[in-house]
Amino acid sequence: MCQVDEDYHDQFEHADPPSVSKKCVKCKEATAAVVIRARDVYCRGCFKEYFIHKFRAMLGKNRIIFPGEKVLLAVSGGPSSCSMLSQVQEGLSQNAHKKLRFLPGIIYIDEGGAVGQSVKDRLRMVAELQAVFKATGFPFHIVPLEQVLDLPSSVVMKAPSPSEQPASAYKAAVDNFIQNDSSSCLTPQEQEETSLPDVQESHTQLLQQLIGSAKTLTAKEDLLNTLRQHLLVHTARTEGYSKLMLGDNCTRVAVKLLTSISLGRGAQLAQDTGFSDFRYDDVIFVRPMRDYSAKEIAYYNHMFKVPSVFIPNLDTKKTDKASIQHLTETFVTKLQTDFPSTVSTIYRTSEKLQTACKSSSTADHSDRCLLCMCALDTAVEDASAFKATLISEQLSGATTTEIPRQNPTPVNTESTAPTGQCCSSETGEDCGRAASGGGSCSSAKAPETTDLKSLLCYSCQLTIKDMSSVDQLPQYILSEAHRRLMRSQMREVISGFLLDDGDEAD
Amino acid sequence: MPVLCSSCGNKRAVLKRPKTGHSLCKECFFWAFEEEVHQTIVSAKLFNHGERVGIAASGGKDSTVLAHLMKLLNERYNYGLELMLLSVDEGITGYRDDSLETVKRNEQQYELPLKIVSYEELYGWTMDAIVKQVGLKNNCTFCGVFRRQALDRGAIILKVDKICTGHNADDVAETVLMNVLRGDIARLRRCTAISTSSEGDGVVPRCKPLKYAYEKEIVLYAYFKKLDYFSTECIYSPNAYRGYARTFLKDLESVRPSSIMDVIHSGENLSVREGVKMPQQGTCNRCGYISSQALCKSCVLLEGLNRGLPRLGIGKHHRLHDKILSQQPLTEKEERKLKAVDF
Ligand SMILES: [Zn+2]
Ligand SMILES: [Zn+2]
Ligand SMILES: [Zn+2]
Ligand SMILES: [Zn+2]
Ligand SMILES: [Zn+2]
Numbered sequence: 001m002c003q004v005d006e007d008y009h010d011q012f013e014h015a016d017p018p019s020v021s022k023k024c025v026k027c028k029e030a031t032a033a034v035v036i037r038a039r040d041v042y043c044r045g046c047f048k049e050y051f052i053h054k055f056r057a058m059l060g061k062n063r064i065i066f067p068g069e070k071v072l073l074a075v076s077g078g079p080s081s082c083s084m085l086s087q088v089q090e091g092l093s094q095n096a097h098k099k100l101r102f103l104p105g106i107i108y109i110d111e112g113g114a115v116g117q118s119v120k121d122r123l124r125m126v127a128e129l130q131a132v133f134k135a136t137g138f139p140f141h142i143v144p145l146e147q148v149l150d151l152p153s154s155v156v157m158k159a160p161s162p163s164e165q166p167a168s169a170y171k172a173a174v175d176n177f178i179q180n181d182s183s184s185c186l187t188p189q190e191q192e193e194t195s196l197p198d199v200q201e202s203h204t205q206l207l208q209q210l211i212g213s214a215k216t217l218t219a220k221e222d223l224l225n226t227l228r229q230h231l232l233v234h235t236a237r238t239e240g241y242s243k244l245m246l247g248d249n250c251t252r253v254a255v256k257l258l259t260s261i262s263l264g265r266g267a268q269l270a271q272d273t274g275f276s277d278f279r280y281d282d283v284i285f286v287r288p289m290r291d292y293s294a295k296e297i298a299y300y301n302h303m304f305k306v307p308s309v310f311i312p313n314l315d316t317k318k319t320d321k322a323s324i325q326h327l328t329e330t331f332v333t334k335l336q337t338d339f340p341s342t343v344s345t346i347y348r349t350s351e352k353l354q355t356a357c358k359s360s361s362t363a364d365h366s367d368r369c370l371l372c373m374c375a376l377d378t379a380v381e382d383a384s385a386f387k388a389t390l391i392s393e394q395l396s397g398a399t400t401t402e403i404p405r406q407n408p409t410p411v412n413t414e415s416t417a418p419t420g421q422c423c424s425s426e427t428g429e430d431c432g433r434a435a436s437g438g439g440s441c442s443s444a445k446a447p448e449t450t451d452l453k454s455l456l457c458y459s460c461q462l463t464i465k466d467m468s469s470v471d472q473l474p475q476y477i478l479s480e481a482h483r484r485l486m487r488s489q490m491r492e493v494i495s496g497f498l499l500d501d502g503d504e505a506d
Numbered sequence: 507m508p509v510l511c512s513s514c515g516n517k518r519a520v521l522k523r524p525k526t527g528h529s530l531c532k533e534c535f536f537w538a539f540e541e542e543v544h545q546t547i548v549s550a551k552l553f554n555h556g557e558r559v560g561i562a563a564s565g566g567k568d569s570t571v572l573a574h575l576m577k578l579l580n581e582r583y584n585y586g587l588e589l590m591l592l593s594v595d596e597g598i599t600g601y602r603d604d605s606l607e608t609v610k611r612n613e614q615q616y617e618l619p620l621k622i623v624s625y626e627e628l629y630g631w632t633m634d635a636i637v638k639q640v641g642l643k644n645n646c647t648f649c650g651v652f653r654r655q656a657l658d659r660g661a662i663i664l665k666v667d668k669i670c671t672g673h674n675a676d677d678v679a680e681t682v683l684m685n686v687l688r689g690d691i692a693r694l695r696r697c698t699a700i701s702t703s704s705e706g707d708g709v710v711p712r713c714k715p716l717k718y719a720y721e722k723e724i725v726l727y728a729y730f731k732k733l734d735y736f737s738t739e740c741i742y743s744p745n746a747y748r749g750y751a752r753t754f755l756k757d758l759e760s761v762r763p764s765s766i767m768d769v770i771h772s773g774e775n776l777s778v779r780e781g782v783k784m785p786q787q788g789t790c791n792r793c794g795y796i797s798s799q800a801l802c803k804s805c806v807l808l809e810g811l812n813r814g815l816p817r818l819g820i821g822k823h824h825r826l827h828d829k830i831l832s833q834q835p836l837t838e839k840e841e842r843k844l845k846a847v848d849f
Contacts, residue, residue: 218762261686262758262765266772270779324761331754335687345689352691354777377775383550383700385771388718389525389764391545395538396513396528458771462764 026050034299037340044303051292051300055087056098058288062275065243065286067101072241073138074232075106077129077309081247083297084289086306088245089136102243106133106140107235109228113146113204114211115314128309143235146203148227149210153480155230156370158281210472211314217323219466221314222263226371226460227474236283248273248287251294251332254346259328265459267377273350279373293343369457370481377457386458447481455484513538520730524722524763532730539727543715544579550700552713553668555586560666560710562657563591563612563620565605568672570612570735571724572716576670577616590664591616594656595624596649597632605736615734623660625652629804631811639811651803655795661710673714676721676755679766682773684751691778698773709796720766815841 022032022041030043042050059065073088075081091100108129112122126142133140214220236244248256253273260272271277277285289297301308314323320330336342367376380386449470453461464470470478491498509519511531519529523538530538546552553559561576563569573591580587593609596602606622613620626632629652636648661669678698685694696702701713716724728735758765789795790802797803810818815836818826829836 216762258683258686261682261769261772264764264768264771267775267777269772269776321757321761324758324765327754327757327761331757335750342687346686348689349686349691349694352779354779377771380774381549383546384774385718385767387549388542388546389767392523392526392538392542392718393528395541396523396526396530396534458775459768462762462768 033303036293036296047299048304051296052087052090054291055288056091056100058275058291059100062286064276064284065102069102069243070239070241071102071104071243071245072141072232072236072239073104073106073245074247075108075129075133076247077108077125077311078247079297079301079306079308080249080252080289080292080294082132082308083292083301083306084245084247085132085136086301086304087288088138104138105239105241106136106138107232108133108140108142109231110142110144111224111228111311111313113144113199113207114224115312116208117312119199125309125311132307132309141235141239143231144199145224145227145231146199146207148231149203149206149474151230151234151474151476153476153483155234155476156373156480206472210474213467213469213472214463215468216466217314217318218263218325219463221323221325222459222463223467224314226463229372230476233280233283242283244283244285246285246287247289249289249292249294249297250347251336251343253287253290253350254343255329255332257346257350258332259325260459262324262328263459264462265374265457268372268374268457268459269350270353271374274353279368290347369460370452370455370477370484371460371463372457374457378461447478447485451485452481454488455481521726524726525720525767527763535726535730539719539723540575540578540582543575543719544583546700546718547579547585547715550713552670552701552715553585553587556588557667558588558590558665560590560592560621560657560661560664560669561618562669562671563593563609564672565593565608565612565736566672567724567728567733567735567737568674568677568716568721570608570733571728572670572672573612573616573618574731574733576715577618589618590666591618591620592657592660592664592666592669593620593622594653594660595622595626596653597625597634599634602633608734608736611734621660621664623656623663625656628652628656628659629808631808636811639814648807651807655802655804658710658795666710669710669712670715671712672716674716674719674721674724675766675770678714678717678773679769680748680751680755682769683755684748687751688747694773694776695778698770718767718770 024030024032024043024046025039025041026046026049027043030045032041033044034042034047036042036047065071073081073085075085085106088100088104091098092104094100108126110122110126112125117125122144130140130142133142211220211224214223232244236242257269257273260266260269265272271279273287273290275287275290277287279285300306318326321327332342332346368374369376378386447470449464449467452464452470456464509529511517511519511534512528513530513534517531517533520532521535522529523535559576561569561573563573576587576589579585580589591609591613593606595606609620609622612618624632633649640648657669681697682694685691685697700717701711703711727733755766755769758769762768787796787798790797790805791800792805793802795802795804799806801809806818809815826836826840
């Protein structure tokens with residue numbers, strides 16, 4: 001049967017070969033040096049102006065960063081985040097009315113421990129980045145990912161609600177700032193000699209065990225991403241930053257959007273790809289580079305000598321089908337070479353998605369995913385992919401499990417199963433392994449995979465499912481999981497006596 | 507040592523379910539597969555007792571399995587539905603002739619009445635004739651648009667309350683991905699719906715009972731049940747865009763088998779920003795079918811075919827709709843543009 005039920009023609013416009021030795025479309029005088037799109041050719045000077053303007057325009061349009069606010073720039077060493085860093089420098093050096101008015105700091109998370117880099121390589125890379133950071137004069141924080149193991153549970157708990165900042169507050173803050181402006185507030189703090197903080201070898205091993213407990217590269221990458229976010233948020237909080245800038249460019253946003261869809265994160269798309277991400281209440285993530293294509297950034301960095309550092313990651317040198325993240329990236333990149341409108345079309349989709357409702361401070365925090373902190377998307381209607389999957393698993397599993405007949409919340413049924421009984425159909429495999437390894441199935445301390453699932457969004461459940469055990473998860477996650485499970489058990493016990501659904505703040 | 511069925515635990519497993527990875531015996535697989543479709547039908551409230559339901563039958567594996575299951579479940583669970591088969595004859599020599607033979611055999615096997623509506627009788631053009639005029643590159647535009655309307659017209663002739671189609675989980679996931687690649691937010695929002703309520707006059711509500719069934723499991727089911735289906739792909743191959751989405755989905759599935767469901771879950775939970783403009787649905791001024799333009803796609807395509815201007819329905823020529831409606835002549839330049847067809 002022909003599957004085509006609608007018309008899909010004229011989608012892709014093929015690439016026009018770039019025209020040679022044209023004049024700049026902006027000043028119409030100088031010879032063009034950069035081809036951005038087929039007909040958009042710029043000379044060097046106009047390209048720089050265009051690039052810088054775009055950054056300021058993006059921040060101006062969204063009005064989310066207040067004058068005088070402390071903003072942490074997450075720099076990975078890659079071209080995009082390094083370009084972001086240079087744009088902030090550029091913006092701070094502009095004359096009065098064009099000047100950026102926030103107080104930047106830099107964070108670099110050294111993930112060398114997770115990807116199996118040697119200590120020597122890690123030190124060399126850190127030294128390289130340190131040189132780049134020092135040259136900016138901004139305060140900077142170099143944090144090894146191992147520190148995620150010592151985070152407090154507050155990272156995955158509800159943060160105290162930030163004071164309300166109505167739209168009018170922005171203008172007031174600007175006026176106030178202009179009156180009191182003195183360049184002194186931009187003087188960088190005294191920079192002490194920072195080197196890679198001591199990382200205990202045992203910590204690196206624990207981190208590697210944690211990443212290693214994920215059986216697939218897809219889950220490894222997802223886990224790493226979650227841990228990185230937690231560490232970023234924690235550092236921002238402890239150092240007093242209320243905004244965190246990520247270097248995701250347009251190409252990255254397009255890849256991320258398609259990746260998120262493929263990983264079942266449709267409900268979280270807007271947070272994952274939008275300009276601002278409010279999931280951490282008091283630390284707001286922003287993506288000021290999301291309008292730039294990877295190509296533009298490469299041109300700019302090359303022309304204006306913006307330094308960047310190659311940092312290997314988990315999927316470096318892996319095959320195309322090694323992970324969903326990697327597969328998606330390859331797919332988008334290939335399609336983009338054939339059809340140059342691919343990235344911008346996907347990017348436009350992200351513009352039309354609902355931006356995360358500014359964290360409703362009334363919502364009970366246990367409604368959020370323990371790992372990614374997004375609203376849970378598992379309380380769906382019976383006719384849904386999520387319920388259909390549960391039914392499939394129950395129907396092909398052991399006959400002892402009954403089919404839930406119109407049970408509105410199979411997830412909860414699972415989570416409230418007696419903790420001693422761990423050999424449910426889904427984790428049968430794990431139990432077998434634990435038994436053969438001499439481990440017992442007792443679950444007095446750590447929550448079981450099945451228990452944990454009830455605290456996770458659809459996509460994070462997939463990640464946990466790909467893990468051989470959840471025991472390796474850092475303590476801050478496990479103890480918060482324990483606390484939430486206790487709360488929900490208590491709620492169940494007293495549910496008959498509560499007058500409405502209202503849950504007292506934890 | 508033979509692997510035992512993970513469900514009954516005593517028979518030998520004969521297959522590994524692509525959807526869950528469980529090893530099952532034949533009977534347990536049949537039971538699980540049928541039960542799942544039943545659960546989908548019940549939980550999504552797809553049908554009401556006493557309804558006349560047309561099963562869109564193409565002779566392919568999806569619609570054959572659908573016809574088989576609808577018949578079986580209707581009896582097993584007493585849905586009280588009056589079922590019939592509805593086929594579209596596009597007029598494609600070799601492809602449709604053979605597949606229609608399959609549908610005719612299904613009519614006998616399942617003892618369900620069959621209605622065939624043909625492009626020729628509805629539009630005066632067979633697909634073969636259309637391809638001769640528009641070339642191979644653009645024919646799927648016609649195939650898709652005409653097919654959609656043909657099913658509706660057939661359903662009206664049969665006086666059915668609903669049409670169910672054989673779209674499976676892979677099809678739905680593929681469509682989600684395709685709409686992301688096309689940036690088509692309106693379709694992205696609609697494409698995961700399991701059923702469409704009547705959108706207007708002349709449009710019969712549709713539903714997809716196999717929405718959560720994996721294509722591979724449909725094939726397994728048909729194989730072990732020895733169902734009679736026609737397996738050749740449409741000789742007028744589907745368009746490139748769907749091809750990319752399909753390949754990508756297959757790759758995703760090979761990395762993580764749950765990907766198909768994961769993509770559907772994503773599609774079901776997308777929220778579109780308020781204030782994003784959605785195309786306004788109206789009706790076609792000529793035939794009354796739903797359309798966001800003055801003329802529905804099918805009428806535009808037909809007009810193009812009948813006037814020897816095949817490109818009319820292929821590009822975006824909304825500006826010309828008023829001219830066509832009021833029967834004004836086209837300028838020479840317009841004519842030239844609409845005639846050119848690259849084969
Ligand atoms: Zn210029
Ligand atoms: Zn999550
Ligand atoms: Zn069995
Ligand atoms: Zn076709
Ligand atoms: Zn019409």
